[in-house]
Amino acid sequence: MGKRPRGGAVAVLADRVFAHARPSDASDLAALMGTEGGLVLTGANPVRAARRCREEQAFDGPILFDVAAAEGKVATRERPFDESGDQLVELTLEERVQGQIDAGADAALTPTRYLRAGDFGAVEAAIEGAVGLGRDDVILSLPMDVGWLATGLIDKTIGVLAQASIPKAVMLGGRRNPPQRVMDGAFGLRRLVAEVPDVALFRTDLAGLDALAQGCLAASIGTSGALRHVVPPGEAVAYGSANGDDRSPSVLVPDLLSYVRGGVLADRFGDRPAPPCRCVRCGGRSVAGFLRQEDWKDARLHGVAVWTEWARNLLYPDSLEGRRRYWRRLCRDAIAAHARYNTSVRAREPVFVPPDSLWIWAGEDTPLPARRNSRVP
Known part of the structure; x- marks a missing residue:
């Protein structure tokens, strides 16, 4: 599956809404998306699914791979990235990024671990690592707890992310059920996407469309509830409903x-x-x-x-x-x-x-x- 030049990660993302999906849905989605959309594939065998989209569906939109590193580990200043993946031997960040490009991704998402609210050391280390690669085909994945959008943190959060001279994909995690936290999150997110250059909102719901209306670079909307947010390490994926007997979608x-x-x-x-x-x-x-x-x-x-x-x-x-x-x-x-x-x-x-x-x-x-x-x- 050949790599098609697109002018760097910013050009790959700009003014697109991606479907964030499991590989099993990829072919059906490719038929729905059109060339103005794109796919972010996460889960088992994404490369094979991407190849089918290219060869069988003639899909010409961009395809990215989300390795979902944040679902298993928390980022620290010393280790902001997951460099193991499914390998027995650890790989460098450069090798993990290049591996995605070699597999046919139009740009590479960094394997960033989960960023707990307020841990600026981990965020700064992730930025330094991604920028330090010196590549224009890399997107800094930022799986951030929704607490980063709270009134007491949002100003500094925006200040730190605005200094990162690389496209960024924010993916929010955690629970936002209390009304005040919903409001803080919604207004904080609006500020973030409007004030931080070259930022996308990934793994989200219809908030991705609101983000685009506020000037966001791009968005990816999850095809299921599990892909419309990041599940923090140690928390179980919530299936079903408040009524445990309701298994409807x-x-x-x-x-x-x-x-x-x-x-x-x-x-x-x-x-x-x-x-x-x-x-x-x-x-x-x-x-x-x-x-x-x-x-x-x-x-x-x-x-x-x-x-x-x-x-x-x-x-x-x-x-x-x-x-x-x-x-x-x-x-x-x-x-x-x-x-x-x-x-x-x-x-x-x-x-x-x-x-x-x-x-x-x-x-x-x-x-x-x-x-x-x-x-x-």
Whole structure:
């Protein structure tokens, strides 16, 4: 699989939304993405999957490999990178980077370990190591705990990352459930992608589209919940739902601009017809029709088919303000759609509730619901 010159890692990333996926989905995704998208493959046999995309699907978009070093080890100043991988003998950072390029990647992601909030020594060591390679085809992977975006850390975080003269891919990890932490994270992330040059947001959800609307270099959206954030070392991957019996997949509902579990959708609509999905994968399939284990792959591909259309529309305007207007309008329409869905199911109390992040993305002039203790400043 030959390497195609693209003018360095910045050119590989610029104005693209990648699907962050397992190799088993790669061929199907290549058919959906088009040349304006790209793939970030993580898991077993990514090289073989990438080769199939090139040779069988004639996929011409960029392909990257995420070695997911952060899932197993914490970075320190002395050892910011995982230089072992699946090898019995340790490899140098240069060898691990070159190995990705030799395997057909259009740029190499550094094998950075998990960066705990506040450990600036580890971040600085990672920057020094990546910049020290002196290559233009390397992206500094930054798997950072979401705590880096907190009010007390964000200014210094931005200052340190802004000094790194190399493209960077931030991947957030940890739990963001408390409302105040969600808000701190959303506003901190907006500042980071707007103020740090050549930064991308990887392993994320629809926050990647918001980041692009704020001037981010690129984004990668995970095809499943496990690939939409980094799982900190020592923490188990969360599968299923609050209801342990619900094994249905998470479904991107186009009208709501939100992921909702299939079983939850089916329960809320009951015997009333749910809206059909008109994406290129579904062809009118009910959004509440993803219920079984065998529907998981369909749900993943459906999600990519939906957000790739949004990404194309978002990136179409030449100006950043044009992109922001499109994104705000899309988010505001989604908030209104939540109310319509509640009416359609005749809910006495709202069962479709816009997530706080959606209110923030819709614009700072849009107030959060009064039921929330946190407010948009």
